[in-house]
Amino acid sequence: MRMIITTSTLTEAQPFIDFFDLKPVQKRPFPIYEKPPFTLIVTGIGPLRASAALSHILTKKAEPVMNFGISAGKKVGKIYNIYKVIDAHSHKSYILKRSNIFENAVLKSYATPVSTKQNCLADMEGAALAGCVKLYGQDIEIVKLVSDAFTPDTVDMQNIAELIKKKIKPILDTIASKKGLQ
Secondary structure, three states: OOEEEEEOOHHHHHHHHHHHOOEEEEOOOOOEEEEOOEEEEEOOOOHHHHHHHHHHHHOOOOOOEEEEEEEEOOOOOOEEEEEEEEEOOOOOEEEOOOOOOOEEEEEEEOOOOOOOOOOOEEEOOHHHHHHHHHHOOOOEEEEEEEEEOOOHHHOOHHHHHHHHHHHHHHHHHHHHHHHOOO
């Protein structure tokens, strides 16, 4: 079964590109990397870019989607499966599948980085991706790595890259087990 993987940044994408030996197939309007059964698209940061990029790829390939990215949360370095996404602006909620591999969490998506502590995880793209996938009748799984404790000015992409490298194996195992790719 094929799968689309989305990330906001190349830093988040690089471990997947390396591990799956994905090759660049498109630079604009969004970088796309492929090697069956995976297509990875780097969306860019924010809800508009995330939904535009995902729509761009879903019009070509109607396949299940897995989003991996960083989020704000209370436990820096912890990986979560997202089972509920809330759009902070519209208050619309999307219910996703629960995981038995990672702790399940609620994600609230904002238009800008969040510096006020929340009782859930916070990002900028999750709700846009979930809404977009729903329009195309596909499934999405969202996995988040907590990068900061609601202190977006402290996010260092080099540290994030190292953290992702340390955590990549269980994330890859999750992809394989949930999508039957093993």
